[in-house]
Amino acid sequence: MKKIYVLDTNVLLQDPNAVFAFQDNEVIIPATVLEEIDSKKRLADEIGRNARYVSRLLDGFRSQGRLHDGVTLENGGSLKVELNHRSFLKMQDVFGEMTNDNRILAVAMNYWTEEQSKPNPRPVILVSKDSLVRIKADVLGLMAEDYLSDRVVSLSEMYTGWVTLKVHPSIIDEFYSFRKLNLSSLPASLTLLPNEFVILKDEMGTAKSALLKVSADGRRLESLHLSNDPVWGITARNAQQRMALELLLNDDIPLVTLTGRAGTGKTLLTLAAGLLKTEDENQYKKLLIARPVVPMGKDIGYLPGEKEEKLRPWMQPIYDNLEYLFDTKKTGDIDKILAGMGSIQVEALTYIRGRSIPGQFIIIDEAQNLSRHEVKTIVSRVGEGSKIVLLGDPEQIDHPYLDSSSNGLTYVVERFKQEAISGHITLQRGERSRLAQLAADLL
The missing domain is CATH 3.40.50.300 (P-loop containing nucleotide triphosphate hydrolases)
Structure with a gap:
């Protein structure tokens, strides 16, 4: 089932190509987002650059039709700039002040209410980098997600550049004898990258160890070229x-x-x-x-x-x-x-x-x-x-x-x-x- 994604301003300011990241679903940009982007486009930093990029991107879509009616994206989805779902009535008792964040939430809330009246309602999801906006959405009973498409890798999974291996002491002895080590001496399941470091430790529990580096071509382990001199x-x-x-x-x-x-x-x-x-x-x-x-x-x-x-x-x-x-x-x-x-x-x-x-x-x-x-x-x-x-x-x-x-x-x-x-x-x-x-x- 296709979904409706309502984008917060910070998503577009972080990744100006975010409109293409939602596959064949419908992407909604509230009019309030356009106002906030307009207020940022004169900045001389990265945020200003992204605001100007988004402005040009949306202007280019106008050649395909009216943005309020929706235009088709190259990935099969659609993009719409929303003007008619800004009513604040359903949120008045919860969030009385009509801030820009609350106006964006109102768009998502009104879309969700409209979908509930249909036989097969589509999920409505608010996408925001702002954790408080996501919390507000949860209070209102709306689905909300962080924008994750710009993430490279989680910090816990980030490449460290070195690994520690427990091996048989004979492998450490082999390295000290020849000052190099073939990768075949290590477990076949181990994947090492060029210039990655390996700390070998004795699996028997002794203090015997060795510090090696993967060669640039990734074919062997070699000793470090430098001594520990100052x-x-x-x-x-x-x-x-x-x-x-x-x-x-x-x-x-x-x-x-x-x-x-x-x-x-x-x-x-x-x-x-x-x-x-x-x-x-x-x-x-x-x-x-x-x-x-x-x-x-x-x-x-x-x-x-x-x-x-x-x-x-x-x-x-x-x-x-x-x-x-x-x-x-x-x-x-x-x-x-x-x-x-x-x-x-x-x-x-x-x-x-x-x-x-x-x-x-x-x-x-x-x-x-x-x-x-x-x-x-x-x-x-x-x-x-x-x-x-x-x-x-x-x-x-x-x-x-x-x-x-x-x-x-x-x-x-x-x-x-x-x-x-x-x-x-x-x-x-x-x-x-x-x-x-x-x-x-x-x-």
């Missing part, structure tokens, strides 16, 4: 940090993604690796460090001062890590060091979009606040001979229309996990301090 004074404190450094210092892997909670060392490790590659080995011409100004694209011109002064509050976490690496003693020393070196550039993400960036070590911090479109725009800017590292915590989303399953960082991790030119590690153990780790666990 990188710009930073030494890996756990297995995942060592895996991260292996990827960060491998010039054959131009795309690296690191995820993990606060205090796991994502930014510090990446900056140390970038400084080594840029300043010591001269592998890259410049170290470019950028963070999104949240919300993404917000005009920072309202802050006082020159561009560097405007950026400082947003970029302060980067400067904190640089001060630690350079072991500065006084306030302002890091600015003098960076000015003297000239090869380290700290930017807001707003300023690197649209550029072509060759021969640079690029670090994008807080990448979980990027949408799919934004992360595509940034990664596609990477020029020849550059390496880009995306960092973030998918559990800490500041963007109003993103979550742990739909943000750009998660999207890149899942889409690139089978590619030989990329590598990913999820850092789990906090190393900032015992207090920070305990706070992350308890709070």
Whole structure:
């Protein structure tokens, strides 16, 4: 049986192609949604871009007929802009105030009431990213769903970049004898991806273990190329940090993604690796460090001062890590060091979009606040001979229309996990301090 889906504004602002995601069912856009989209189209950020895209998309449908009467979609469904189901009478006693959310709920409620008078009523489902709207719908007895088509994968199922296997001790001995291991030595049911790490542990319970990495072609397991020597004074404190450094210092892997909670060392490790590659080995011409100004694209011109002064509050976490690496003693020393070196550039993400960036070590911090479109725009800017590292915590989303399953960082991790030119590690153990780790666990 076909269904009727009533879309909330936030669904279209998150995914402007959402009208095509409901197969051969009827999609209803309340007139209130058009008003809210119109109020967003002048914004300079991702929300504004999506609002303008939706406006053009709906305008294009007008060539097929009147939107109020409904037009046929390419997937066999239909799309209608609704004007005649806005009566607020049935909701007056429950939600007295006629807010935009309540007006959208009224459309869904009136459709549902109308369908109940038919011999074979179609299900009416309100689709919203707003949990409170879904709760209100439930109070009214309406079916309501979150919009899930934009989700890449749930956080619990996200690719971590490493696995732990318990094997017979003879397999570990074989690795240490030949410094490599054929995949045939491992269970046939195990699927390993290029540049994925494997921790082998003795199934007999002894302390014998080994840390290996899948080759870029995915055919064998090999030893790590790096020793555990300090990188710009930073030494890996756990297995995942060592895996991260292996990827960060491998010039054959131009795309690296690191995820993990606060205090796991994502930014510090990446900056140390970038400084080594840029300043010591001269592998890259410049170290470019950028963070999104949240919300993404917000005009920072309202802050006082020159561009560097405007950026400082947003970029302060980067400067904190640089001060630690350079072991500065006084306030302002890091600015003098960076000015003297000239090869380290700290930017807001707003300023690197649209550029072509060759021969640079690029670090994008807080990448979980990027949408799919934004992360595509940034990664596609990477020029020849550059390496880009995306960092973030998918559990800490500041963007109003993103979550742990739909943000750009998660999207890149899942889409690139089978590619030989990329590598990913999820850092789990906090190393900032015992207090920070305990706070992350308890709070």
